[in-house]
Amino acid sequence: MPSRYYFLSSLPMLRFSDSAPLTWEAFLSDAKGNVGESDYRLLCGIPEGLDGGNQFLKRWSDLNRKLDDAVNAQRRQNLGRPTEGGVVFRDFDIQRVADSAMNAKNPLEAELTLMQFRYGYLEQAKGFEPFSENALLAYALQLRILLRKDLFTADTGNEEYRKLFGILQKEMKME
Numbered sequence: 019m020p021s022r023y024y025f026l027s028s029l030p031m032l033r034f035s036d037s038a039p040l041t042w043e044a045f046l047s048d049a050k051g052n053v054g055e056s057d058y059r060l061l062c063g064i065p066e067g068l069d070g071g072n073q074f075l076k077r078w079s080d081l082n083r084k085l086d087d088a089v090n091a092q093r094r095q096n097l098g099r100p101t102e103g104g105v106v107f108r109d110f111d112i113q114r115v116a117d118s119a120m121n122a123k124n125p126l127e128a129e130l131t132l133m134q135f136r137y138g139y140l141e142q143a144k145g146f147e148p149f150s151e152n153a154l155l156a157y158a159l160q161l162r163i164l165l166r167k168d169l170f171t172a173d174t175g176n177e178e179y180r181k182l183f184g185i186l187q188k189e190m191k192m193e
Contacts (some may be wrong), residue, residue: 020051020052020053020054020055020057021052021053022053022054022057022149022150022151022154023149025048025049025052025154026148026149026153026154026157027051027149028048029045029048029157031098032139032157032160032161032164034133034134034138034163034164034167036164037164037167037168038161038164038165038168039167040161042161042165045061045158045161046058046061046062046190049061053154056070057151057154059088059139060072060075060151060155061154061155063075064155064158064159064162065162065181067079072151072155073123074143074151074152074155074156075155077143078140078143078159079102081112081136081139082110082136084109085112085115085116085132085135085136088112088116089116089119089120089132090114091116092116092117092119092120093120096120102188111135115132115135118131119131119132120155126170129170130167130170133163133166136163137160137163137164138160140156140159140160140163141156141160143156144156144157
């Protein structure tokens with residue numbers, strides 16, 4: 019008999035400062051049969067951004083859209099391009115994070131700023147019921163953030179930069 023209580027209590031604790039303790043596939047594999055069918059369907063829809071009619075996932079999607087809009091508006095402003103539409107009222111926290119990301123020293127720092135904001139939002143949004151559906155969904159989304167964060171390292175970024183720079187050098191010599 020599936021029990022979200024036992025499943026959630028068996029999962030390793032997540033911290034933004036740490037690496038992801040398990041893969042997404044391992045998480046889904048562990049969840050199958052240990053949570054209800056509706057919970058499992060919601061978890062499986064997360065990678066595609068599906069909300070399954072769930073209010074928590076709808077608010078999550080709304081937060082991401084607002085954050086992306088704020089970052090894109092800041093980019094347009096920095097490039098001297100006109101903003102789309104008229105006056106837009108933005109959430110102060112979202113605007114602050116977007117500004118912070120756009121003023122970061124490098125793209126990695128900017129991405130980490132955005133990920134940390136999203137992670138913190140989930141920490142607050144899950145509420146005080148540690149075994150609720152919201153807690154399960156927040157855990158899954160936070161795990162995905164940590165998995166994404168683990169993909170970004172300075173060494174990998176520098177390696178990719180050198181590769182792209184080498185390609186550009188070759189193209190410039192050919193002309």
